[in-house]
Amino acid sequence: MSLPPGFLDELRSRTSLTQVVGRKVMWDNRKSNQGKGDMWAPCPFHQEKTASFHVDDRKGFYYCFGCHAKGDAISFVRETENVDFMEAIEILAREAGMTLPARDPQAAQKADKRGELAEIMERAVKFFRLSLNQQAAGAAREYLVQRGLDQAAQERFELGYAPEGNALFAHLTGQGVDPQKIIDAGLAARPDDGRAPYDRFRGRIIFPIRDPRGRCISLGGRAMDPNARAKYLNGPETELFDKGRSLYWHGPAREAAGKGQTLIVAEGYMDVIALVQAGFAATVAPLGTAVTEDQLRLLWRIADEPVIALDGDKAGLRAAHRVIDIALPLLEAGKSLRFALMPEGKDPDDLIRASGAGAMQTLLDQALPMVHLLWRRETEGQVFDSPERRAALDRSLRERIKTIADPSIRSHYGQAIKEMRWQLFNPRRPGGSGPKGRKWQPPGTPQASTKSSVLAGAGDHVQEHIREAVILATLVVTPELIEEVETQLERMECRDPDHAAIRTVLLGLPPGEDAQQAVAAHLGGEALENLMHSPHVAICPAVRHPGDAEQARLTLSEVFGKLIALRGLDAEVAEAAEEMTGLANEALTWRLREAAEACNRALRSQQEDRAAYDQGDNGMMIDRDERSAFDALLSKITYSKPGR
Known part of the structure; x- marks a missing residue:
């Protein structure tokens, strides 16, 4: 939709940025000057305690000296409400008393339909909440109490109950709601054989799913029947609901994260509720699927380093591993994930009920950086007792790191992996700090x-x-x-x-x-x-x-070769000495000559001072000291023959 010239300028002139921002922050009255429209507050976009977020009401712009976020009223609403440009315009225009210009008929029809569907969802939420207090919901109420959810908690999370049969469809159509719109909202489905529509949610505890603006966009339901085909059921994707772009408890979690709480990503509704009840208010959950790229971007808009807290079973670990593969290509400087690993067989709700909120906080404090969990996934349970297995590990890790788009992060991941590889294959480490001495200075003239x-x-x-x-x-x-x-x-x-x-x-x-x-x-x-x-x-x-490095590599190759040759000659001489029993033969003499010649070949180098060398009988260069020692040994062997 295009807006007429001047509309945005008039909207900005009618909008008080201080009022818009003031709904999300607490002004620092000591630093602010309201009369001049010069306002300061802790930034709503990142966790901080100092007032580094500045609003210039006269110019209509904000700027954070901490995270460098900047913009006007429209961008502020877009960021804080997680809405697109036109929705932000609608919000501000409504507050300013301005009428939006005529829209494209198709766009207007679509927006009107979304509004109707949202209204139908609100009616469904009210119906399910009333149903929870009816006699048929006795088992559901008992289950919630067993899970530690009293009446106040049920009200806070707007929990409800979907009766058996088609009670909701009958209720809504009885109020004059179009049956097709009930289906479009995802509350009912029509069988393929043309029979009457039926309720999607039956015999289930209901969890309303709301967008960041507070609109109910879908429902989640937990089956009370242990033999139900699906324990948890989400509404289908509709014009209101895209499960890959939505988070359960998104709005309240964003607000709590803005006040400094750690953003936690749990697995399901009950985990979120348990964590929120225990004081971890900045908790969200994906909706019936693994975390998607869009959900990761939503998480990073809330906090720079969310903590993934999934169940401590194989399925939970597999889910965490999938998150790693999705997140690696999206990493940016300052944006990452940490992982809190639950005890074996427990989820956050189990842990809190068994050990209290302190145990959960300990796990959050010990959450692993993503690179550590990546290393653990590639090495845990593996044996690297051959060059081929080590090479396979290197290849696998290289393939993972190559998916990181940011070159700086890719480099740091490579360094971290290298250090962990060193620890795995080189377990010996200097135990503590040894005696401290003065630092070595570059060598001067040798004395x-x-x-x-x-x-x-x-x-x-x-x-x-x-x-x-x-x-x-x-x-x-x-x-x-x-x-x-x-x-x-x-x-x-x-x-x-x-x-x-x-x-x-x-x-x-x-x-x-x-x-x-x-x-x-x-x-x-x-x-x-x-x-x-x-x-x-x-x-x-x-x-x-x-x-x-190249010069050092050549030096090491040459000197290691010489050292091996020298020690090979020593070994031959020692063995020959053991074999000598007063007699010597030509074979023994030949062995020593061959060993010496092999040593000569290894010891040749144009880089060494030729003044310290003589030429051997075969034309090769041999160190004078070594030649003297060898000649003396050979003479001893020769003149020890019988008859000499």
Whole structure:
């Protein structure tokens, strides 16, 4: 419908924004100046206690300095009443005494029909409420009392009773209501065989469903017959009612959430009533279906982080998992969900009746962020004892995270998942805070004293000690590679106790944490300085350029290979020594030469100082110290032959 020029300007000029907003807020009289139309209040759009919501009545605009909501009277009504543009215009025009211009005949006819259907629904609510006090509703009243709903609660929630038979249809047609409109309102249905219409609700406790404006748009009914085909029944979708876009107890819950209460999403009518009765007034429920995208958007208009409190059974968990899949693509900064998991086999009503409101509040306080429940769904009951199973978990989680549209949220979810994966596959963690030391500073010029102390501590395993130090220092300055070399790092046998301690800290380092600070915190600043100030470490390109992942990756690959080769040679020599019983043969000599040549191949590197190397008989480069040790051993074997 189009409005004539000037109509909106006249509507805004006749409308007092202070009056419109004043229905939803409590003005801060100390901060406000009513004479100038300068008004302040706590914001109705987000939970706060300070008066950050400003209304300039003369200009006709509002602005919140907390959540940055802004607009005029029309936008305020749309947001707070959850109505579309034309409905907001109608509300304000009616209050201002203005007549709306002639509308499109079809639109006018549709609006008139909706009004008639809403009136019929109100008549039905009154009929069912009166029926609850009749003799036929004795079992229903007894059931409600057993559930803790006294007369006052029944009045508050407008509970009623639908008698058996076609009592409602007869009542409404007796008042002159068109039978077809009763059907259109969802209160009756016409059989396919052409027989007379029949009541949809029979032998059931009735729960009126109202929109945020308070209009009854449908009904819900709980069967009193335990053998009924459906325990709970909702009205069908009509021109008034779209179950995927509606929430039970929407209006009162929105008002309570605006006053600071946690918005709770329960499973059904009785759960909502039990929670509201226990003091959790900001509670809603979806209507006979899983939470939909539209309902999620409605929830986020009420509160930034609703708590999903579903039953503690398999069906409840499945429902929570479906909510996760629906919510992930819709996530925005500041808009998410938390999940309060009920005890096994209990719903909120059961918990409150058994343990009181305090138990429910404890569960709400302990509600899990959505990312934790996502992780739990993908890992609970699973065994990840093979690379293939771990890869399947990674693939599944990646597929879920990819559905998040917001790149920032997607990144944070990936980081959170990475940390939980680390916890699952790396259970070892540094127990408490170790001795505190001063923070390590970047190494300066290596000192001779440092070199001598390192080499002295290394004993006969100088080369292994140096390579261990290079590996550990590279990971300290580029900790994001720890996960890639985790298996090799775990298997690295550190003969130096300081190296072993640093390796333990690195293996237990959570993703994203500063490795240098962690080592200094657990082992003291001296341990970090001794590692980083070693001359062999200080000249390493990966250490000189911290954060260069590619350089660090090449360094680790090369040095791990050399370390494995060195220890392979040690193992061959040790085995040969055990086999020597005063005699030696050519096979033993050949084994040692092959081991040495394999070691030579691993130890070649253009990055190392060639001045420290000699050329072997086969043209390969071998460290002078290693060559001397090997020649001495070979000479000993050769000259120990009989007859020498």
